Amino acid sequence: CKYEYVRNFEVADKCLPNCWIVVRLDGKNFHRFSDDHKFVKPNDDRALVLMQRCAESVMNEFKDVVIAYGQSDEFSFVLKKTTTQFSRRASKLMSNMVSLFSSSYVYHWKEFFGDIPLLYPPAFDGRVVLYPSDQNMRDYLSWRQADCHINNLYNTCFWSLVQDGGCSPKQAEEQLRGTFSSDKNELLFSHLRSTTTVYQRCTGKALF
Amino acid sequence: CKYEYVRNFEVADKCLPNCWIVVRLDGKNFHRFSDDHKFVKPNDDRALVLMQRCAESVMNEFKDVVIAYGQSDEFSFVLKKTTTQFSRRASKLMSNMVSLFSSSYVYHWKEFFGDIPLLYPPAFDGRVVLYPSDQNMRDYLSWRQADCHINNLYNTCFWSLVQDGGCSPKQAEEQLRGTFSSDKNELLFSHLRSTTTVYQRCTGKALF
Amino acid sequence: CKYEYVRNFEVADKCLPNCWIVVRLDGKNFHRFSDDHKFVKPNDDRALVLMQRCAESVMNEFKDVVIAYGQSDEFSFVLKKTTTQFSRRASKLMSNMVSLFSSSYVYHWKEFFGDIPLLYPPAFDGRVVLYPSDQNMRDYLSWRQADCHINNLYNTCFWSLVQDGGCSPKQAEEQLRGTFSSDKNELLFSHLRSTTTVYQRCTGKALF
């Protein structure tokens, strides 16, 4: 066929061999999505478990995923270094994962949110990142966890001040601005509740 | 945060300026998916219109899509050359589109398939292809249409032979093996039905 | 051979079809190189013509180069859109060009600089840039020419002030700081020499 030459404009995108392949997904505009669906603040159990359910779907399809780690509106999937799935083509891996995750989100919504209607289909972005060494790989996971912890600490303080501490959102924000983790841990501990009850929203699933 | 260095492993993937950006999606293993959901052969109207509905969702989000063209289990979205959405980052554009398309597929399933249950969440792959000239862009669309037409012609003949011609699938396949388009047009015309009734499954939507 | 697997770590780098391929070379640290070899300021004829000689060597090897444009310590080679040399592999094209240019520079030095010894082998960097449209291609050349003109104008004024106007380099720099092209054209015209004698250092060679 005389038009077939256009196929040559496609570019090869194989991942460098012997690297960990991470596919990270993140909810598009979940600030609004979580508002629209009245997610509990700061952490909504149903949303969290739904995300985990979607990750499970992905892991059932992609047997070379060795760790999946999720928090907030994001999920990271780590493929083993030696995977040859889709010949390591980055677009194929990433698009299939983000697609299945997204369709699963709608498919399983009702199991976790019951009668609360899903107002519109959500979207997630996806990206591929390569990590050459195990140390880099561990540090990636630590990075996402630290991010999770920092957000959680802030959010937990913020909503504690608002919900239990009688602050307005504006006052809460002002009180927390510029504080360090230690301050926030202190705040949680002394005034509001023990840090031991800080919500553990970070979830991981290891399949080594 | 001492782990943040891992962000530097992300790579820039901006699309070359002044090129048409095509994002093509294609159903993962829709051979099986269409069987499992007993799609009408060769072309299932409901499936077709559902695909169009999903494309509409994508086009509502991505205002820079100027043409969307779909057939079978695939859809191509053409972004205008000058788009700056997501700073032209290929992964961002592609992942958001494939994600929204996929979640929409599940979200709108019931509107088109009614009581026929969706047995599992489907997945689509995605890719980005750049076309420098308008001629290349037109040829791309012609390529997908030719592909559509060739498939349609074959499928229509095949199912005509099976459904109206009393052939077994094996016999139909044997009869069509090695035939040219002209043979198949002839076959459709003389023995079975006029080519004028060949199902027009190819659908396009232009927004120039 | 059991080590041959390492070849798979090489990555494909074919240039997008139907684009102009530009390879631009630029002298490494020619600020120092031109000082060390006492190049005439602002424009040394011998250096200029040597650069042109090297470009000629490159063009004799690369028959698909349709324009070469040089100024100062740089040269741009434009390959026609349809070139298939080295299967359009970017690294192959660029490395062969920069290599031949560099070896030619040393090879032909004596023809232009006579007894002035070449103190050490020079180096040039190289890069590949793609331009989808003819307008982009023209604008690229205009860009390099504008750059050339701006530099020439500044340099010519600067050295005129120093050599003919009795300024110290510091005074000349101060006098020119913040001036516009029009000021500099005026300065050249009224005080020193007519702009018509502004050195035409920009050189191009078209082979359309």
Added chain:
Amino acid sequence: CKYEYVRNFEVADKCLPNCWIVVRLDGKNFHRFSDDHKFVKPNDDRALVLMQRCAESVMNEFKDVVIAYGQSDEFSFVLKKTTTQFSRRASKLMSNMVSLFSSSYVYHWKEFFGDIPLLYPPAFDGRVVLYPSDQNMRDYLSWRQADCHINNLYNTCFWSLVQDGGCSPKQAEEQLRGTFSSDKNELLFSHLRSTTTVYQRCTGKALF
């Protein structure tokens, strides 16, 4: 300047962090170049040492090169994993190295070839390859050495048969066709000269 937008068509090409960066250079058409300059067969000492001299120039400029390994018309430079030279931009690293190597080849020719004239400037191609692990890196070097050894063995046998064994090139080729390393080692040992005198052309220079 209204043309400056064309700079945005340049693409980022930073090497993945925490990988060994290998730049391999290889002589363009050295089959002919070595004939034209009557290189001794199979291994010409002068050519070999000139290559080493060029590698030295490169290593003096690029302090992050930790190993350089050369054989025949090629040289590989290994940059340490942590190098930040040129911000790890692949084109910059590779082009500067291949350029300096090439200009050095001409610059130092006379020191090794004396009165034998250099008939034309030679060219080398260049490429960048990344290796994530130390094992991959070692295997790369083993690969180039194995290649060296296989070529040397063949060449040494071939030229022994021709020069000492009274064969025509055609006869020598026929006699060696399909032989294994062991056959060739045997041949060298029993009939011509001891394998201990097989020319050690592979050269390496480690700077760990």
